Each structure stands twice: as C-alpha cells, then as structure tokens.
Amino acid sequence: xxxxxxxxxxxxxxxxxVLDCDTANEIDDLYAIVRMLRQERFEVLALxxxxxxxxxxxLRSVYASQRLNEELVRxxxxxxxxxxxxxxxxxxxxxxxxxxxDSHAARFIIDAAxxxxxGQKLYVVCTGASTNLASAIKMRPxxxxxxxxxxxxxxxxxxxxxxNKSEFNVRRDLNAANFLLDCERLELHVxxxxxxxNLKFEREDSFRRQARMGKLGAYLTARWLSRFPEAKLWxxxxxxxxxxxxxxxxxxxxxxxxxxxxxxRKVWMYHRIDADRMRADFWKAVMPAPAR
Numbered sequence: 033x034x035x036x037x038x039x040x041x042x043x044x045x046x047x048x049x050v051l052d053c054d055t056a057n058e059i060d061d062l063y064a065i066v067r068m069l070r071q072e073r074f075e076v077l078a079l080x081x082x083x084x085x086x087x088x089x090x091l092r093s094v095y096a097s098q099r100l101n102e103e104l105v106r107x108x109x110x111x112x113x114x115x116x117x118x119x120x121x122x123x124x125x126x127x128x129x130x131x132x133x134d135s136h137a138a139r140f141i142i143d144a145a146x147x148x149x150x151g152q153k154l155y156v157v158c159t160g161a162s163t164n165l166a167s168a169i170k171m172r173p174x175x176x177x178x179x180x181x182x183x184x185x186x187x188x189x190x191x192x193x194x195x196n197k198s199e200f201n202v203r204r205d206l207n208a209a210n211f212l213l214d215c216e217r218l219e220l221h222v223x224x225x226x227x228x229x230n231l232k233f234e235r236e237d238s239f240r241r242q243a244r245m246g247k248l249g250a251y252l253t254a255r256w257l258s259r260f261p262e263a264k265l266w267x268x269x270x271x272x273x274x275x276x277x278x279x280x281x282x283x284x285x286x287x288x289x290x291x292x293x294x295x296x297r298k299v300w301m302y303h304r305i306d307a308d309r310m311r312a313d314f315w316k317a318v319m320p321a322p323a324r
Contacts, residue, residue: 046073047155048148049277050141052080052118053270054160054204055104056096059256061159062104063233063314064270066248069108070317071278074155077144078114079105080137082160083121084204094120097160100255107248116140118164124207132167141168145175153219157182157277159270160201166208169215176217184273185209188224188288190303195291199225214295221285221300228272231307235264241315268314275310282306282313 051068055061068076081098094117101115119133132138141164145154156165162183169176185201186209188194202209212220235256242249260266276283283305287298 045152046075047152048144049074049076049155049157050078050080050144051076052082052137052141052156052158052160052162052164053101054082054084054093054097054201055100056093057084057160058269059252059259059266060268060270061097062100062252062255063268064159064274065101065104066108066252066318067271067274067278067314068157069105069110069113073278076113077154078116078137078140080116080140080164081118082137082158083119083163084160085120085122092120094118103251107251114140119167121163122161122205122207123163123166123170123211128207130166130170130207130211132170133163134167134171135164137164138168138171141165141179142172142175145178146172148178153178153180155180155182155277157273158201159184159273161204162201162208162212163205166205166211169218170211173217176215177219180219180221181212182221182223182273182277183209183212184223184225184228184269186222186224187226188222188301189226193288197291201225210294213290213299216295216297219300221302223269223273223276223302225269227302227305228269229267230305231268231272231275231310233266233268233271233311235266238266241319245319268311271314272305272307272310275313276302276305279310279313282309 053061083094098117105113116136118137119135187196242253285300285302288301
C-alpha cells in the first residue's frame with residue numbers, strides 16, 4: 033500500500049518473543065505452549081526450558097522440561113523451532129546473591145536481544161522461575177532496556193498494595209525474582225497467581241475437546257492423566273499469561289510500586305482477566321476447524 037505521503041509500506045512487523053517454560057512441573061505449561069504456537073501476533077524465536085528444582089522431587093527438572101518441549105514442538109509441526117536448554121540450578125546461592133547461571137537458554141536471550149532493531153524490544157515470557165532471563169541480563173546488562181519481560185508469579189493484595197513472594201515460581205528462584213524487580217532499566221509485567229488462578233479448565237470438557245485434536249490432543253490427555261490423575265479441574269495459570277499477550281483486551285494491568293525490600297520503582301501488574309473469554313479463545317485457537 034502507498035499512504036498519502038507516497039512512501040510504500042510493508043507488512044506490519046511482528047514482535048519477536050522467547051518463551052521460557054518449566055514444562056514438566058505442571059500441565060498448564062503444555063497448554064500455554066500450544067496456545068503460543070497457534071497464533072500469528074508474535075514471531076516465536078525459541079522455546080527455552082526452565083528449572084523448577086525443589087526438595088520433593090528427584091527429577092533433574094530442567095531436563096524433564098527440555099524433553100517435553102522437544103516432544104511438543106514436533107507434535108505441533110514446529111521441529112524447526114530452537115529449544116535451548118536452561119540452567120539446572122537457580123541464580124546465585126541458597127543464601128542470596130545474583131551470580132548468573134550460564135546456559136544455552138540465557139545465551140539465546142542475550143543474542144536475540146542484541147539483534148533487536150532500535151525501537152523494538154524482545155518479549156521474554158517466563159511461565160516458571162525466571163532464572164534464564166535474570167542470568168542473561170546479569171551476564172549482559174546492556175540488554176535490559178531491549179527486553180519486555182512477562183513473568184508469572186507472586187501473590188498480590190491489591191487493596192493493601194502488598195506483595196507476597198511465598199509463591200511456587202518465585203520460591204524456585206527468589207534471587208532471580210528479586211533481580212528482575214531491582215532491574216530499573218527492565219520493563220517488567222507481572223501476572224500474579226492471585227489473578228491467573230481465576231482461569232480453570234474442567235477435565236471432562238478438556239478431554240472431550242482433545243479427543244478431536246489428533247495426536248496433540250491425545251498427548252495432552254495422557255499427560256494430564258499421568259501427572260494429576262485425580263484432578264477433575266486444573267488452574268491454567270500459564271495460559272492466562274499467554275492469553276493476555278495474544279488478546280490484551282481480555283485483561284487489565286496497572287503500574288504498582290515494587291515491594292519495600294526491593295529497589296523502589298514502578299512495574300506493570302495485571303489486576304483483572306476475563307477467564308471465560310480466555311477459555312473460549314484458547315479452544316477456538318487450538319482445535320481443528322469443523323469440517324464443511
């Protein structure tokens with residue numbers, strides 16, 4: 033097309049995005065990945081694996097996530113998508129610190145951010161612990177202003193303006209969470225467990241739909257049954273984060289002050305989602321079109 037000024041314009045540039053997931057921890061990561069790879073708003077550059085180490089599992093958690101990531105991209109017909117492995121350990125030390133944990137995932141974030149044209153930012157979306165993102169910024173601080181970070185974690189009492197860091201993802205790497213909150217040059221968007229917890233999928237409804245989705249649907253059903261066989265309802269925390277990126281009109285966010293123990297600055301926080309419309313949007317996007 034040629035606008036009034038006479039200068040030809042090309043197709044709109046899709047924002048570039050890196051998805052960073054602790055996929056083997058719970059089942060909602062799988063659904064979040066499927067949704068992100070069934071959209072056209074963003075150009076997904078990579079699917080990173082994230083650790084979720086804790087003392088009640090014997091798994092080498094990042095490699096369990098890595099295996100599922102590799103299986104999923106094949107099922108989704110995206111075997112071309114890079115799947116860099118993340119750090120096996122949290123950032124810093126058990127008593128604190130921000131020593132980075134080098135990994136293929138952190139290096140991918142660094143390289144992608146450095147390649148971003150002026151005026152554009154790389155979206156980095158963490159559905160689990162933010163180890164890989166925080167380590168990347170610590171290793172190369174100059175990438176911070178070139179990134180839009182979207183993280184899932186924390187509880188938040190909006191009426192009192194009070195943060196609570198005693199939440200699964202934050203507890204998996206408190207050092208990384210604090211590092212991102214303290215990083216003044218980083219644009220940070222937070223989807224709390226308080227808000228994302230409103231999005232739930234019923235098992236029977238999900239299984240009925242997945243029965244029409246071929247091998248991918250069978251994979252999701254098998255994973256649900258093997259991981260949480262008794263769960264008749266599942267909270268889709270991670271799907272909520274993905275949906276607000278793809279369909280921003282289904283949520284509302286506002287700027288809030290960081291916790292008092294962190295460097296004082298404003299970050300973005302979601303305070304409302306339309307869970308019913310998100311659920312409908314998810315199934316519309318991932319299910320095969322009805323035969324005509």
